Amino acid sequence: MKYLLLLVVAALSAITSFSQQQETMGVLTYTTPVGWKKELKQGSTVFSITNKKTRGWSQIAVYQQTASKGSIDADFASEWAEMVTPLGTHGEPQLSEVQEFDGWKILNGTGSFVFSGATSSASLTVISGYNTCLSVLVNSNTTDYAQVAYDFLANLQLAPPAADAGQVAPATDPAVIENNGRSQTPEAVTVAYKDNFTYNTTNFDDGWVSTVQADWVQVAKGNVKVLLHYAKEGTIFPSDPDPLIRAAWDILVSPRYSSLNNFRTTYITSYNRIYLGMGYATDNSSRQKVFLVLFRQGAGWQEVITPDKNTFISAFGFDPETVRWDSETALVKTLEQMSGRNRFSVAASDLEGTGEWNANFSANTYWTNTYTGASAGMSTYSSSQWFVFGSGKSYQWQLVAANSGGGTTKVAQARGEGSFRSVGNWQLHFSNMEGKAKTYDVYFSAVKNGRILYTNDAEYPGSGNFTGFARKK
Numbered sequence: 067m068k069y070l071l072l073l074v075v076a077a078l079s080a081i082t083s084f085s086q087q088q089e090t091m092g093v094l095t096y097t098t099p100v101g102w103k104k105e106l107k108q109g110s111t112v113f114s115i116t117n118k119k120t121r122g123w124s125q126i127a128v129y130q131q132t133a134s135k136g137s138i139d140a141d142f143a144s145e146w147a148e149m150v151t152p153l154g155t156h157g158e159p160q161l162s163e164v165q166e167f168d169g170w171k172i173l174n175g176t177g178s179f180v181f182s183g184a185t186s187s188a189s190l191t192v193i194s195g196y197n198t199c200l201s202v203l204v205n206s207n208t209t210d211y212a213q214v215a216y217d218f219l220a221n222l223q224l225a226p227p228a229a230d231a232g233q234v235a236p237a238t239d240p241a242v243i244e245n246n247g248r249s250q251t252p253e254a255v256t257v258a259y260k261d262n263f264t265y266n267t268t269n270f271d272d273g274w275v276s277t278v279q280a281d282w283v284q285v286a287k288g289n290v291k292v293l294l295h296y297a298k299e300g301t302i303f304p305s306d307p308d309p310l311i312r313a314a315w316d317i318l319v320s321p322r323y324s325s326l327n328n329f330r331t332t333y334i335t336s337y338n339r340i341y342l343g344m345g346y347a348t349d350n351s352s353r354q355k356v357f358l359v360l361f362r363q364g365a366g367w368q369e370v371i372t373p374d375k376n377t378f379i380s381a382f383g384f385d386p387e388t389v390r391w392d393s394e395t396a397l398v399k400t401l402e403q404m405s406g407r408n409r410f411s412v413a414a415s416d417l418e419g420t421g422e423w424n425a426n427f428s429a430n431t432y433w434t435n436t437y438t439g440a441s442a443g444m445s446t447y448s449s450s451q452w453f454v455f456g457s458g459k460s461y462q463w464q465l466v467a468a469n470s471g472g473g474t475t476k477v478a479q480a481r482g483e484g485s486f487r488s489v490g491n492w493q494l495h496f497s498n499m500e501g502k503a504k505t506y507d508v509y510f511s512a513v514k515n516g517r518i519l520y521t522n523d524a525e526y527p528g529s530g531n532f533t534g535f536a537r538k539k
Contacts (some may be wrong), residue, residue: 092131094193094200095223099126099214105351115211122208126218131200132260138164138171141199142192146175148258149203150188152267152275154179159190170195170224181207191219263510263517264413265491276407278512282369285407290381292404293369296514301367307333311343314367315360323347323358330387336395338364344386359386363398365405410510411491412519417455423519423535424452431471445471453535461486463499493524507532 087098091111098104102113109130116123129149135141146159159175166172174191186207193200202222204215258266258277266278274287282293295301301314311331320326329345343360349371357378359370372378379385382400389397417423427449433442449467456462463482468475482504484497495505505524509532510517520532 091128092200093198093225094128094131095225096128096218097221099218102126117208117210120208120210122206122210124206124208124211124215125204126215127203127205129201129203131198134194134197134199138173138192138194141194142173142175142190145192145199145201146190148260148266149201150175150177150190152258152269152277153181153188153205154275155188168224189215193224261515263410263416265411265510268407268410270407274407276409278410281514283408283512285404287381289373289377291371292407293371294405294408295367295369296512297366302362307331307339307341311341311360314341314362315343318367319343319358319360319369322350323356324350332386332389333391334389334393334395334398335391340395340398342386342389342398359401361398361401363402368401368404370401408511410512410517412488412494412508412510413491414459414486414488414494416510416517417453417486417494417519418459419457420455420537422452422454422538424450424538425533425535426450427533443472445469451533452538455486459485459487461496463496494521 088095089098089111090096099113099115102115105112105114110127112125112127114123114125127149129145135144142161150159155177156179157177159177162174164171164173171194172191173194174189176187176189178185178187180186184207186205189204191202191204193202202219204218206212206215259279260266261278263278268276270276272287274285276283276285279293281298282295285292285294295318298317301317303310303313305313308331311333315329324347326345326347329343331341331343333342334340341360341362345358347356347358348354349356354373357372357375359378361368361370370378370382372381375385375387382398384397384400427447429447431445431447433444434440435442447467447469449465451463451465454462461482461484465478465480467478470476480500482496482499486494486496489495489505492507492509493505494508495503497503506521507524507527508519508521510519511534516537519535519537521535522528522530522532
């Protein structure tokens, strides 16, 4: 191995030093800092330190190598968007000059963000070469640990990767900074899961930020987190409210917490029953005390994590511990609306060459004689439509609809074929749909190991309801 000398972090006074203990992650060997807390995450190792008197803190996250996107510029842009932008940085990063070392290219960029009311810095170093990309992210709200970060980078060692290093599978990126805990000092924030889709983070105008994760979509704002859990076996089944909530809690929530107390369940009676479970616990990762609420109304389970109950009430406008079976359903509207934040931009490249995506719909209408009250029969409407996305951004589309009633069935069909392209991040343009070009408003919703594509005619949106297409396996 050879030493990689990176002159990308300003050397300032330090209050800690490094030991000689070394660790290796893939092709990268680094020296661990003395006195820093170490956390092993899926896809990374995170070192952190906090001065409780000054509230100064710093974190160094070493990310597992992934396949390169083809150049140092493309790798840096991708890593910055996934790891740093979700922290709330604004504008373009300040970049160093690209350095070259033994077949590797190195680029550093810095930016700032506000954490707990104070300005903090982010410094991302991306190393690209041999079809491989790896990164080191340093976050801090003080210069006290800058020399430690400088020494960490300056003492990195690289070995040439194995011949198939370019085939590294995407890894789950870890928590780096999170405003979670009563002390308001950072423990760990998860950046977006890396998969085969272009966009894994959405910044909403009201300050909420959604990021795709391996088992849920995380929606966060300040010190409030909502986990929109993906469907999981054993969490939804016919049952009275209490055993159903407890079963879902045991599968989705319990494994990540300890010391649960004051746990209770409740529900609200309606045509679409509302389920709530709640309690106080200790986060096994951060060791912080948190208030937890598990919620479901129609869609999947949502897990809300706040430092305390008052923070929950401030965020969502109601006290969950006062909810009764006869409470108004409007009480939980702000919480129910969180399910709509599982929404991510669509790039044409996400669909190119992916084959068939289909959508199916059916509905029955039961008729009753106005004068006698007797059954007057039933009519059925059903439809199937599908896209087949080919290479070169080509597509085929077909719709088949059937309407049955009174002993007869009417069938209608429509087709389209041509090319498609992105219009911004939230629309797709198709060159030929039933003989004319058409633009659709689109978005992705994340599911376990994939996406659902939602579309709606941009020119004639109608009721605003989107049609969901799932990729055929």
